[in-house]
Amino acid sequence: MEYILLELNFNTVKFMLGVVYAPPNSDYLDALELLLATHLPEYEHAVLMGDFNTCLLQDSARSRKFLTLTSSLNLHIPKLDPTHHVNDSHSLIDHILTSSSERIATHGQFTASGFSHHDLIFASYKLRIPKLKPKIIFQRNFASMDHERLADDAASTDWIQIERIDNIDDKVKCFNSLVTDLLDRHAPLHPVRMKRPPAPWLTPAIRKQMAYRDALRRKHKKDPSEANWNNFKFVRNRCNQMIRNAKRRHIHSSVENCSSKNLWQFLHSLGLGRCRKDQPLSVDKDGLNRHFSSPPHILDPLTKALTISNIQALPIAASSPLHFTPVTETDIKKIILSIPSKAVGSDGIGRDMLLPILPFILSSITSIINFSLSSGTFPTLWKLAFMVPVPKISSPVEFKHYRPISILPFLSKVLERVVLRQFSNFLSSNNLLNPLQSGFRPSHSTCSALIKITDDLRKAVDDSQLTLLTLLDFSNAFNCVDHDILLSILRSLNMSGSVAEWFSSYLSGRRQRIRSDDIESDWCDVTAGVPQGGVLSPILFSVFINTLVSVLKFTSYHLYADDLQLYVSCGPGDVLEAIDRMTADLDAVKNWTANYGLLVNPSKTQVMFVGSRYHLARLRNGPLPPVIFNGVTLPYCDSVKNLGLHIQNNLSWELHVSEISRKIYASMHGLKRLQNFLPYSTKVTLVNSLLLPIIDYADVCYPDLTEELLDKLDRLLNLCIRYIFGLRKYDHVTDFRNKLKWLNIRHRRNAHIVSLVYGIVYNPCAPSYLTDRFSFFDFTDRPQRSSRNLLFRTPEHNAAGYSDSFTVSAVRLWNQLPLHIRQSQSIETFKSKDGLDSLARIQTRSLEGNLYNKVNEIQEDISLKKYDYRATQLHLASVRAQFFNNARKSNSKSPPQDAKKKQKPKSDDDHNIRYKLPDARVNINRLDLKPKSKPKIKVNFWSNKQSVPRLHKEKEKKSNRRHTVGSTTGLQASDLKPKHSVVKVRKRVSFLPTPIFSDNHVPMVTVPDDLTINLNEEEANELREDLNSVGVTNGAETSPSPRGPRSNPQLSPRGTKRRHSPDDCRHHNNETELEFFSKYVVQKLRKMETNQRIYSENIINTALMLGQLGKLNGKSRIAE
Known part of the structure; x- marks a missing residue:
C-alpha cells in the first residue's frame, strides 16, 4: 500500500488529506486500519481518496471487511458510480473516505478516456462554521x-x-x-441578548501582541522580503504560544473553581459533551404541533367499545383496591430536592425559583398535592406543555424527522412522583406487571433484557437448534395509547373510585404548543397518548401493553417498554413449523394492535434465524418460506440491532465491536481538540462519562468474544488512556492504566459480570428471569453448605459455545471469588480494592499457579453432564499431582530433618486432604512444599505374560494415602499371575464440578473407597506401552533397569505390531509419569465424542480411567 498524508491548517482547524493506492489482490486492510487508527484521532476533519482496489459493487469477504473497517473508524463513503472500466467490465474501486458526510458539499467523477481506465473522483468539503444569529431571551438574575x-x-x-x-x-x-x-x-x-462572547482568556497584553502580529503581516504583504517574513513568523509563533498558555490557564482555573454541578455547563460552553445544537425550524410549526398531538391511527368506535367490554369482563387482578394516601411535607421536600430538572414550564415557575422560599411554601405545596389525591382531580394549569422539536437527522425536512421533548410545569412532576411511588408499590406487591417486561422497572434494564435474549439464543445453539427471532417496531407507540382503553385497564386492576377519577383527570384535557427559540405555535388539544415527558407515562404504557402478551401462544417473548422480541427455537428439520408458529403469533399481534389502537411498522420489523454456522449454511441451501405480517413479507436479516446491541445470526460480535469503535473515534474527534488544555482530572471525567459507557454497554452479553475482538476493544481502551495522559503511539500504557486503577478489557468485563451477579444474589428486586438461572449446590438433604458459601451450580450444557454464555461465565467467575468477597455487605465493598484484586486474579494464574482454571476449561470443553463430572474428578487429581511434582523438582534442597519430623495436623474430616493454593503473585519455584503433601496415584499391572510387581507393601496400605502412577522392575517368576489384566486404583479423587474455596483458599479433596478396573490383555499391553513410551519421548532421566531378552513382535487384534520385553516395564521417575498422565487426560477428554459418553454410575468409574489413559474408543470390553 502506498499513501501520502498531508496536514492542512486553517486557523485553528486541522485537516488531514490523504491519497491512497492499494495494489490488486494485496492484503492491505490491516495496515490501513493501523495507519488510520493512529492518525484519525488527531484531526477533527479528514478526507482520503484513491484507488483502494476493493470493489463495493460485489458482496465479497474483502468488500465486507473494507466496509467494516471504515465504519469502525467512523469514516463515511459517498456514493459513486463505477469508476474503473475495462471493455465491458465496470467496477467501483476508487473511493472517497470522509470523517463527516454532512460537510461534503459536492462530489462526483469525470471520465478520463484516452489516458486511464479510472475515472477522476472529486469532492468539495465545507469547513466554514455557520454563524449563529444573536437572540434575546428573558431570564431572572438570582445571583444578585x-x-x-x-x-x-x-x-x-x-x-x-x-x-x-x-x-x-x-x-x-x-x-x-x-x-x-x-x-x-x-x-x-x-x-438578555445571547451572542457568542469573546474568548475570556484573551488579555489586553495578548490583544496588543495580536495587533502587532497583524501589522507585521500587512508589512510583509507590501514588502515580501525575507527579513519581514522572519519578523512576522517570530511574532506570530510567540503570539500563538501566549494564546495557548492563557487558554490553558483559564480552563484549568475555571475547572478547579467549578462545582460538580456547573462543570458540564462549562464543558458544554467549550463545545465538549453531548450538547444540543440549536437549529432553526425547517417545517411549519403548527403542522408539526398537529403531527405531535394527533395519533396516527384512530380506533373505530365499535372496535373500541368491543375492546372495552372485553377488558371489563376480565377478573379483578388485585385482591385489595388501590387508595391514595396523603403525603407529608418531608416527603414533598425530598422529592423536590431529588428532581434535577431546571426547565421552566408553562406556568413560569421552575425549581430554582422555589428553592429560596421553599421553607415558606412547603406546606402550601403539600396541601395542593393532598387535595389533588383526595379529590381525584389534576390541576388544569399543570396539563399545559411546551414541546421542543429535536432533529433526528442533520438536515430535517419532514415532520417525521423530529422527535418531541416535552417541558411540563415543575410542580406537576412533583405530584406525578408522589402517585408513581404509590402506584408502583401497588403493582409490585400484587405482581400485576409481566415478569418479562424490563422497561422502567427498578433493577431492570436493557442489559438484563439482552442477557435473557442472548442466553436463550445460545442455549438453543447448544442444543443444536435454530432460533427464529423477530423484532417488532411499534410506530409512535406512546402517542397512540387510547385514553378510554387505558382507563378500562386501570379499573380492571382494582382501583378505588377516586384513584380512577384522578387518572381520568390526569389524561384528559391536555394541551401543548411548539416552542423553538423565539418561535411559538398555537395551542393544540392532545386527544390520545400518555403525556410526553410525564413521570407516569412509562409505567402507564407498561400497564397498557401488558395485555399484549396474553395473545402470544406459540413463541417466547420479551418486552422492554414498546420493544417486543418474539423468538421460537426448533430443530434443523422443524424450520417450517417454527415459521408457522411465528406467523401465528404475528397474526395475533396484528389483531391485538387493531383492537387497541397501536400500529406496527412492517418496514422496520426485523426477522433473523440464529444458529451455528453449520446449521445456517444448511438453511441457505434451500428456499425458505417467508414470514408474513399484515400482508407484508418480512425479509430475513443477517444481523439485527436490538436495544442498542448488534446481534449477528451466528452470534459473532464483529459488527457490534465495529460499531463501538466507530462511536469511540467519533467522540474522540471532539475531545482531541482541547486535549492539551484540559487538566488531568477533567479528562478522566470526560472519558468516564463519554467513552467508557460506549465500551461497557451490554459487555456482559458477549463473554464469548474472540481474542481478535478483545484486542480491538483493548486498543480502544488504550486509546482512552493515551488521551488522558497524552501518550504517543508506541508508549506503553500498563503503568498508566494501573495509575487509573482500571482493569484491562477482559477483567473489566469479568468485574461487570460478577457485580451483576452480586445484585442478583442480594437485590430482592432483581429480575426473576435472571435469578431463576442460578441455583446453589445441593449435596445432600441436609442444610446446604453451598448456601452459606454462596456457590452456584454450573448449568448443564452440551457444547463449548454455551460455556461462554453469561450464566455459565457468571457461575465460573463468581465461584472463584474468595468467600469474604462473595459475602460483602454492600456493592461498594464488593467493588473495593480487595474485590478488584480478586477479580483480576481470576484468570491471570497459570496452570501451575492455579490448578482450578485448567479444570474449568476442561469442564467447558466436554460439557458438564454427569459423565463430565466424573471426568473432571479424575483429571483434577492428575493436574494436582503434576503441579506439586513440578514444584518439588524446582526445589533443589531437601527440607531440614526437623521439618520432616513435624507431624501434619489432622483434618477435621478423616476423609479430606487439604492442599494449599498458592497466591497468584508468588513464584511457584519458591514454594516450600512438604514431602508428605505430594499426591500419588498407584496403578498395578498383572498379566499372564508379563510380570508386574505391587508398587507398595502390604503394611503401607492403611497409612499411605498418596497416589502414584508408575511401574517397577526386578520381577520374579513367582510374581506371575495367570489372570486377566487388572488395574487397581487404590484411592479415587472426587471433586465438585467447579472449585470450592474456603476463607483461606484451601480446596477440599475427598478420597472415597477403592476402585478396581478390569482390562483384557490387549488393553493392558497398550496401556503399559503408552505409559512407558512417554519416558523416551519426553527425554526424562530414568534410572537403568535390567531387561530380559526381547520377545518377538506380537500382532494385536487390530493388526499393529508391538515389541514387548519379558516384563514390558520400564522404570521412570515419578515426575515424568505424572506429567504424562496430566497431558494425556487433557488430550483424550477433548477428543471425546458425544456418542461415547456413558451415564451409568458404576460403568462411569471404569470407563473414565480407560478414557483418561487413552482407551475409551467405544469398542473396549469393560467388566465391572
Missing part, C-alpha cells in the same frame, strides 16, 4: 438577588389563603400568583 429581603417578604405573605380554597385549579392559580409576584419584586425578568 437579596435573599434576606426575599425571605422576609415570603414570611409575611399570606400562604394560608391557599388552604381555604376548595377547588384545585383555584388553589394552583393562587399559588402561582403569590410566587410570581414575590419573585418579580426581587428578581424580575429582564431581556
